Amino acid sequence: MKSLFHHIMLTLVALICLVPFLWMLSASFMSPGESARFPPRFFPENWTIEHYQTLFDRLNLSRYFINSVLISSAVTLLSLLVNSMAGYAFAKLRFKGKETLFKSLMAALIIPGQVTMLPVFLMLKEMGFINTYWAILIPGMASIFGIFLIRQYALSIPDSLIEAAKMDGATDFQIYRKIILPLCKPILITLAIFTFMGTWNDFLWPLIVLNDQDMYTLPIALANLMGEHVQDTELMMAGSVMTVLPVIILFILLQKYYIQGIMMGGVKE
Amino acid sequence: MKKILPFVLLAGFLAVSCSKQEPVTELRFWAMGAEGEKVKALIPGFEKENPGVKVNVQMIPWTAAHEKLVTAVASGTEPDLSQLGNTWIPEFVALESLMGLDSLTSRSADAAEDRFFPGVLATNRLDGVLYGIPWYVDTRVMFYRKDVFRKAGYDHPPKTWAELRDLCEKIKKQNPKNFAVYLPANEWAHFITFGLQAGSPILKDQDSRGAFSDPEYKKAFTFLMGFLYDSLAPPRFTDVTNVYQAMEQGYFSIYMSGPWNIPEFKKRLPAHLQDEWMTAPLPGPEGQYPGASLAGGSSLVMFKNSKHPGLTWKLIGYLSRTSVQLEFFNLSGDLPSVKEAWQDSVFLADKYLQAFRSQLDNVKSTPKIPEWEQIAFSRVQTFTEMTVARKLTIDETVYQLDESVNQILEKRRWYLQKTGKVKP
Amino acid sequence: MSRIRTRSRWSSVVIFLGPALGAIGIFFVLPVLAAFIMSFTDFDIYSLGNWEYARFVGLANYSKLLDNPVFWQALKNTFYFVLIGGPLSIAVSLMAAMMLNSPLTRLRSTFRVVYFLPVVTTLVAVAVIWRYIYHPKFGLLNYFLSFFDVSPVDWLGDPVWAMPALILMAVWKNFGYNMIIFIAGLQNIPRDLYESAMIEGASPWQQFRYITLPMLAPTTVFITLMTIIGYFQFFAEPYVMTQGGPLNQTLSIVLYMYQEGFRWWNMGFSAAVAFVLFLIIFLATALQMRLQKESTH
Numbered sequence: 001m002k003s004l005f006h007h008i009m010l011t012l013v014a015l016i017c018l019v020p021f022l023w024m025l026s027a028s029f030m031s032p033g034e035s036a037r038f039p040p041r042f043f044p045e046n047w048t049i050e051h052y053q054t055l056f057d058r059l060n061l062s063r064y065f066i067n068s069v070l071i072s073s074a075v076t077l078l079s080l081l082v083n084s085m086a087g088y089a090f091a092k093l094r095f096k097g098k099e100t101l102f103k104s105l106m107a108a109l110i111i112p113g114q115v116t117m118l119p120v121f122l123m124l125k126e127m128g129f130i131n132t133y134w135a136i137l138i139p140g141m142a143s144i145f146g147i148f149l150i151r152q153y154a155l156s157i158p159d160s161l162i163e164a165a166k167m168d169g170a171t172d173f174q175i176y177r178k179i180i181l182p183l184c185k186p187i188l189i190t191l192a193i194f195t196f197m198g199t200w201n202d203f204l205w206p207l208i209v210l211n212d213q214d215m216y217t218l219p220i221a222l223a224n225l226m227g228e229h230v231q232d233t234e235l236m237m238a239g240s241v242m243t244v245l246p247v248i249i250l251f252i253l254l255q256k257y258y259i260q261g262i263m264m265g266g267v268k269e
Numbered sequence: 270m271k272k273i274l275p276f277v278l279l280a281g282f283l284a285v286s287c288s289k290q291e292p293v294t295e296l297r298f299w300a301m302g303a304e305g306e307k308v309k310a311l312i313p314g315f316e317k318e319n320p321g322v323k324v325n326v327q328m329i330p331w332t333a334a335h336e337k338l339v340t341a342v343a344s345g346t347e348p349d350l351s352q353l354g355n356t357w358i359p360e361f362v363a364l365e366s367l368m369g370l371d372s373l374t375s376r377s378a379d380a381a382e383d384r385f386f387p388g389v390l391a392t393n394r395l396d397g398v399l400y401g402i403p404w405y406v407d408t409r410v411m412f413y414r415k416d417v418f419r420k421a422g423y424d425h426p427p428k429t430w431a432e433l434r435d436l437c438e439k440i441k442k443q444n445p446k447n448f449a450v451y452l453p454a455n456e457w458a459h460f461i462t463f464g465l466q467a468g469s470p471i472l473k474d475q476d477s478r479g480a481f482s483d484p485e486y487k488k489a490f491t492f493l494m495g496f497l498y499d500s501l502a503p504p505r506f507t508d509v510t511n512v513y514q515a516m517e518q519g520y521f522s523i524y525m526s527g528p529w530n531i532p533e534f535k536k537r538l539p540a541h542l543q544d545e546w547m548t549a550p551l552p553g554p555e556g557q558y559p560g561a562s563l564a565g566g567s568s569l570v571m572f573k574n575s576k577h578p579g580l581t582w583k584l585i586g587y588l589s590r591t592s593v594q595l596e597f598f599n600l601s602g603d604l605p606s607v608k609e610a611w612q613d614s615v616f617l618a619d620k621y622l623q624a625f626r627s628q629l630d631n632v633k634s635t636p637k638i639p640e641w642e643q644i645a646f647s648r649v650q651t652f653t654e655m656t657v658a659r660k661l662t663i664d665e666t667v668y669q670l671d672e673s674v675n676q677i678l679e680k681r682r683w684y685l686q687k688t689g690k691v692k693p
Numbered sequence: 694m695s696r697i698r699t700r701s702r703w704s705s706v707v708i709f710l711g712p713a714l715g716a717i718g719i720f721f722v723l724p725v726l727a728a729f730i731m732s733f734t735d736f737d738i739y740s741l742g743n744w745e746y747a748r749f750v751g752l753a754n755y756s757k758l759l760d761n762p763v764f765w766q767a768l769k770n771t772f773y774f775v776l777i778g779g780p781l782s783i784a785v786s787l788m789a790a791m792m793l794n795s796p797l798t799r800l801r802s803t804f805r806v807v808y809f810l811p812v813v814t815t816l817v818a819v820a821v822i823w824r825y826i827y828h829p830k831f832g833l834l835n836y837f838l839s840f841f842d843v844s845p846v847d848w849l850g851d852p853v854w855a856m857p858a859l860i861l862m863a864v865w866k867n868f869g870y871n872m873i874i875f876i877a878g879l880q881n882i883p884r885d886l887y888e889s890a891m892i893e894g895a896s897p898w899q900q901f902r903y904i905t906l907p908m909l910a911p912t913t914v915f916i917t918l919m920t921i922i923g924y925f926q927f928f929a930e931p932y933v934m935t936q937g938g939p940l941n942q943t944l945s946i947v948l949y950m951y952q953e954g955f956r957w958w959n960m961g962f963s964a965a966v967a968f969v970l971f972l973i974i975f976l977a978t979a980l981q982m983r984l985q986k987e988s989t990h
Contacts, residue, residue, distance in 0.1 A: 002797070003797045006792070006795065006797045006798065007797075007798075007799070009792060010792055010793075010798065010804050013789060013792070013808065014804055014807045014808065016865070017807050017808055017810055017811055017865070017869075018807060018810070019833070020811075020819075020822045020823065020826060020865075021810065021814075021822075023822070023825075023826075023833065024818075024821075024822045027825075035825070035831065036830075036831050037831060039836050039839075040831055040832070040833055040836050058306065082712045082713045082716065083713060085708075085709045085710070085712065085713065086709060086710050086712070086713035086714070088709060089705075089706060089709035089710045090710075093701040093705060093706055093709065094700045094701050095700055095701055095703070095706045096700070101714075105717070107975065108717070108721060108722065108725070109922060110922050110925075110971055110974040110975055110978065111725055111967065111971050112926050112928075112946075112947045112950065112967050112970055112971075113721075113926075114928065114947060114950060114951050114954070114967075115724075115725065115728045115950065115954075115963070115964055115967035116720070116721060116724035116725055116728065117954075117955070118340065118343070118954070118960065119723070119724035119727045119728060120720055120724050121340050121343075121344060122343065122344055123719070123720070123723075123724070125344035125345070125346065130344060130346050131346065138716065138720070139716070139720040141712070141716050142712065142713040142714075142715075142716035142717050144717065144721075145919075147713060152915070171705075172701060172702070172705035172709070173705070173708075176709070186877070190873070193813075194870075197812070197813045200815070201814075201815040201816055201817075203333075203815075203816075203817055204333055204336070207329075207330070207333050207337060208333070208336060208337055208340050211297075211327065211341070211346055211348075212327070213325075213326075213327045213328060218815070219815050219817045219818075220330065222815070222817050222818060223330035223332055223333070223817055224302065224305070224306075224328050224329075224330045233825060236821045237821065237822075237825075239818075239821075240815075240817075240818035240821045240822060241818075243815045243817070243818045244814045244815055244818045247813050247814060247815065248810060248813065248814065251806070251809070251810070251813045252806060255802070255805075255806050255809075335955070335956065336955045339738075339741070339955075339958065343741050360738055360958070363738050363739055363742050364738065364741060364742040365742045365743065366742070455938075455939070455940075511829075511830060514830075639738045639739070639958075640957075642956075642957070643956075643957040643959075647763070647957070651763075654940065680735060680737060680739065683748070684739050684746060687746065
């Protein structure tokens with residue numbers, strides 16, 4: 001009885017999460033104007049795939065998809081490396097001024113990033129990175145939040161492990177490579193997913209730094225779809241499906257590792 | 270047959286390699302939203318006429334077009350040419366990034382100045398220099414319900430302010446629960462339009478001070494507020510969520526809007542009303558018909574940094590040809606900026622577009638300074654909303670509006686001094 | 694074993710910290726400093742064209758800011774969002790995490806994936822869907838409410854309802870994120886604590902109050918801090934959904950800063966807004982940490 005109620009609650013929350021997506025999917029197959037009816041329709045009366053055809057005809061969808069995958073993967077890999085190294089240093093290396101440095105980084109976290117947009121843009125221009133993927137990769141490679149996340153996690157790795165390795169003559173790099181990285185796997189996977197999604201979904205920055213339409217990412221293509229005056233809801237829904245679906249599939253494929261990662265949290269003690 | 274094949278292949282290969290040897294000149298062209306998509310269909314015609322030229326059209330979403338363009342200019346990564354909303358031109362002139370076009374138009378057949386509507390062309394001219402060529406035009410006219418007008422005793426749309434007021438009172442009498450005209454306080458365009466009609470320059474002293482408390486604007490503002498205060502227009506614009514529905518129900522019967530609403534009205538009004546709605550030019554103060562409306566739309570501009578100014582200008586000329594303008598209208602529904610295009614049968618046959626044609630002979634520009642959009646959206650709009658909500662009286666509004674606008678324009682007054690542009 | 698208290702070699706420190714600090718220094722600290730200097734100038738569109746047209750104005754931007762009713766409106770909206778949306782989102786996350794973590798739960802990983810879906814989806818696409826859910830005439834929400842005799846609400850167009858509508862959407866979109874962190878925290882609580890509590894006859898509420906909450910405290914501190922910082926910087930949702938309207942009721946501080954900077958190009962003024970927000974968040978997080986410390990001692 002208790003279990004039944006528990007699962008009803010779980011299902012209810014799941015429905016709230018899912019209904020918008022299901023409705024989006026359903027509306028994307030409706031014929032034009034069908035979604036603008038009262039009462040709202042949950043299933044198409046006349047199924048049509050015309051919106052998807054329009055998308056593929058008008059948009060170079062596969063191109064934008066590859067671009068998005070490429071950029072997001074590159075940013076994720078690079079930022080994992082850079083942030084995990086820094087996180088390890090803040091957690092386990094001993095040097096003068098460590099606490100002060102870390103605290104000032106934390107303080108920097110509360111500055112709204114938008115204020116840096118124009119200066120960063122002008123700097124990238126000087127460096128010759130505008131209209132290249134470097135303009136997305138380089139500013140995205142270190143994140144204070146990522147460093148913080150990894151440092152918190154690495155702190156819980158017992159010093160005794162590291163000291164034992166040092167006794168055996170391991171260098172700092174070997175400790176990072178052989179002890180820290182494997183033990184931090186859960187948090188690394190978590191950070192990887194967050195970084196990947198963040199980059200995948202970013203719209204404004206890629207639009208501003210990329211001048212070549214062939215280099216556009218999916219969200220920019222979607223934003224382009226939104227005409228100023230005409231609201232083709234069904235077409236927009238199809239566009240949203242195409243933007244959201246790859247991430248969802250990727251997430252579902254990865255979630256095994258991801259959840260495994262969280263299960264490994266027990267190492268902490 | 271077999272013997273010819275190698276030659277065909279060779280010829281083909283030569284053709285390919287030849288065309289590769291010929292240097293391909295690339296023109297970079299930025300266009301916004303739907304226009305960016307539609308214009309692509311016109312490009313092959315231009316490329317055919319100009320072998321060796323490739324036009325790279327980049328679509329920029331409207332939502333972030335402004336940010337994108339200014340950052341590009343600030344960093345020198347702007348394209349050769351771009352679509353630019355009329356009201357954005359002053360900003361890019363302030364950035365000193367646009368090329369003056371006067372010497373070019375005088376020698377051009379396709380983009381000669383007299384081919385365009387003078388009121389629209391004027392929005393592209395700052396301090397005597399022409400910076401853009403109108404690409405398509407946009408203005409507001411009156412959309413109205415003929416049957417409601419008839420019941421109120423009017424067989425024609427109002428031509429003067431007095432007629433407009435009289436008509437609205439009569440409509441209100443027919444059904445006191447409804448209203449007559451829609452004047453949403455969050456759309457500054459209505460208020461500025463009537464201000465311009467009354468002869469207000471909106472800003473004065475080389476657009477460095479507000480002219481809202483001068484008699485002209487105050488007269489127009491008082492006239493419009495009369496509709497809101499006397500319940501001839503719905504005072505709370507949030508009550509109206511769907512203008513088509515509101516028009517259908519007769520909640521109001523006059524709505525001032527642009528050409529994009531013609532297809533919407535055709536689509537969304539029910540069948541029995543399809544013959545009962547119409548468009549008409551705006552009424553004006555005594556002795557002036559049509560009264561002025563705003564000169565909207567987009568222009569094509571050339572950037573100083575362009576490496577191919579000659580070709581860029583050629584492309585602008587191509588897009589200004591009557592035939593190309595008509596093709597663009599067919600693709601996008603955007604109204605041609607070239608007067609000659611309007612003599613095409615498409616326009617002569619369309620009863621709804623006639624009002625736009627007459628209106629385009631009397632369109633005026635909003636003040637041509639970079640600060641204008643900020644003034645309009647963040648000041649005119651806010652103060653108007655406060656007047657409608659009766660938090661301020663009309664007198665208080667116009668004075669405080671001037672004060673607030675003068676604050677924004679402090680920098681402009683300093684800039685005029687510094688650059689020696691102050692006229693005696 | 695005795696602890697080795699020696700300092701690490703500087704070469705290691707440089708190699709490990711160098712890339713991150715270098716990137717943060719160049720692409721964050723430097724631009725922030727530039728913006729800080731800018732906040733004492735009237736840098737605007739004229740100055741962007743030609744640097745000579747910028748003037749040093751001292752604290753004028755800051756005093757103009759404090760005089761500006763729109764700024765106070767934006768501040769009010771931001772606090773509304775932080776104080777209502779923040780706790781709501783944390784509560785929903787914690788509840789979802791506990792439900793998932795319960796030993797009763799079957800199909801755990803399926804539910805977890807579903808709950809996390811909104812987090813991973815593109816905001817631009819989410820905005821398309823939600824604008825439709827909130828549609829006054831054809832929207833699902835009004836349709837649903839019509840069964841309870843609630844008359845249609847123009848969620849995004851009504852000054853009263855626009856903010857709650859955005860909060861609801863933000864909670865829906867983001868709760869999965871904190872939920873995952875809570876789950877990780879919950880799994881570190883030894884099960885035998887609950888078992889012995891149950892043997893002693895502790896109610897579920899007592900278990901929650903005396904085991905879960907205290908054991909989860911470090912995670913909660915972290916999440917609260919991150920949520921406060923994140924919610925103070927509320928931007929993306931109003932940017933794509935309402936652009937701050939109606940009547941500036943959903944204008945957040947960061948959106949206001951963005952509009953002043955990138956719509957009107959008052960870069961100097963916009964930078965001043967950023968630093969006032971910095972100060973506010975700084976005080977808020979300091980206060981939060983202080984409260985936390987007091988409650989644990």
